[in-house]
Amino acid sequence: MAPYIIAIINQKGGAGKTTLAMNLAAGLTLRAKTIVIDLDPQGSSLQWAAMGTNAFSTPVEAVSGDWNAYGLRLKYKIYQYIVLDCPPSLDSHTSAQALLACDIALIPVLPSPIDLWASIKLSQEIEKTKKDNPDIHSYLVINQLEPNSALSNAMNEALKEFDIPVLQAMIRRRAAYRSAALEGISVYQMKGNGKRAVEEIEAIINEAIPL
Template sequence: MSNRIIAVINQKGGTGKTTLALNLAAGLAQRGSTHLVDADPQRSITQWVGMGGGNSGLPGVAQLGGNPTGVLGKLARSHRYVVVDCPPTVQGETVAAIMRMAHLALIPILPSPIDLWASVDMALAVKQAQRDNPDLRACLVLNQLESRNALSRDMREAVAEFDVPVLSAGMQRRAAYRSAAVEGLSVYGVGKRGQHAVSDIEAIIEEVLCL
């Protein structure tokens, strides 16, 4: 998997979209040249990376401006991986342009019925995008999982019925994700406090690299 554009997208807020995008990019950066793109109007990733300063070890962050296709194309030519934190919507030309350029769309969802219902629309939007971009692949990523929680287990069974496949790996509910965000770091940058969260992200990356 080289010169890959990965879009992290969900129209529902609070799903861990930005957390997944930033930590995914941090892990990919250990494997090859990686750049982040902050396409979310809230600019959460830009603020996150800015808090960490020059010693955070995080990839650089670009904005799409008025030319999403041009910016993504240029970044893809100069970096092995480009990770896009998408706007919290499936509408609009910016999202359409990202999905036309992306090789993979990752859709983080929480283990709750409300998030599952919202993901039905997200799955339909991905199918529509694949008509314009047949090379686009998409996967659901379960977030804030609790291994002993029956709802988390039930969610895996429920999302298995979707047309969009779910990754076997997911993000457990861990304090390290919040701590890293407060410090302007990824979970790779918080030492032993982040080791279990790093294992989550590494498992996601290894699965993604095999797609």
């Protein structure tokens, strides 16, 4: 069975790509063989995985050079899920290939006007990609939601302006996500403290990823 490729992409830095990629991969690892490919030159996923005393639940590798979708699928054919942690840029070979290679693009967006504006270009890029990758699915994932904030509540209305659907499952602003990065683990390994975060990641998996 061909691997199912999930691109976590947003050209805006600090949107939560690595947090979503690492925790999503940890959740998927509980279901099937999964790998994270760190495409970001900053190497945040690799750093995250290297922080822990024990190995991260999911293998994390970097890919560089002139790779393409075919080569990626071939190289990692033993995995059922490949999670691509994309760089914070759209004007690169890497981002273009990631969009061509993926089955689904998850776009984390913060409840902030600046992040929303920046994501518009990405939604247009995904529309363009559909010419070459017509089967691509894409969803916006609201990240760092603060339920009591007026801005967070106003997000849903503003997101209707996008051509990309929004996942019902959202990620709240939680210390557990940052603590997990610091410890080099996923929220799944945090037990009690990460319980709510795990529920959020599980909701995303169940809503967006075919199992």
